[in-house]
Amino acid sequence: MTDEPVDSRAAIDAVGDRTAGELDPRVHEYTAGEDQDGIPFVGAGPGDPGLLTVRGKELVDEADLVVHAGSLVSSALLEEHCADAELVNSVGKDLEELIPLMRDAHENGRTVVRLHSGDPAVYGAALEQIDALEREGVPAYIVPGVTSSFAAAATLRTQLTLNGVANHVAFTRPRGKTLDAEDDHVAEFVEMGDVTTCIYLGTHAVSDTMDRLLDRDGVDPETPVAVVYHASWDDEDVITGSIADIGEKVEAAGYRASAMVLIGEAATGAGYERSFLYGDWANGGAADAGSDGSNSAGDAAETTETEADD
């Protein structure tokens, strides 16, 4: 333990020049989800305690201290899986406060878990904490979770990629206090047509975002939009509409945070084409089928399709 202030900027700078060829050696030693030394950064999933991974559950069940992402981690999950741990809400705390808190607990022999909402890899700001901890001599690693756009797709009973409808997915956020207007690419993704655009951190700005889209010649105002508030929570709510009317509907509902905005035809789950995966092309003709329905041509096609399109 040290009383020296944590220099989180130096930790970020220290990895700033790293290239792809200079990855942390642990990248090659462990697979995702494997137990490792240090503090796990666990993806809590979208909220339903049942959507925490098995590995994440094992880790929080054993934790003495859980530092969680405040209102984005559902209280149901904290009650169900973290009842025996000390809980600290990270909202409003800066790195200079969070890092010594986790470091000291770890060095005092306590089992620490950092719990992020959804998956830590998506708008999670996990890496700067991991690098700062490691600079303090505390190893850390990531345990993935279900990101909220996947939960929203499940709620909507649709796919984010859908044959003949959406070939791509964009995870994005709209301009605001922490994103300059020139770095807001929502309109470009929507204009592409075959992209499902998943907007994180944009609930408060649905009307503004839609108004900007309506100003673009390349955007169809009737493009479907679904807004899923608190996906997988008990108070989950779904609002559907189009670029032309969704802003008004969300304002009427009063949601200002914690919703996923999905733009694109895939949000409706309609209009798709049968995929190649379960079609004649994949099966290579019924004559080759074995007694269990399998055949080598089908297996090969499935591999190709899975890698290429599904």
Ligand SMILES: C[S@@+](CC[C@H](N)C(=O)[O-])C[C@H]1O[C@@H](n2cnc3c(N)ncnc32)[C@H](O)[C@@H]1O
């Ligand atoms: C700071 S980001 C964190 C995202 C998280 N790491 C993830 O993978 O879902 C917070 C944003 O994620 C979205 N979000 C998180 N949980 C959600 C949920 N259960 N339902 C809908 N949107 C959610 C909202 O757009 C919210 O503004």
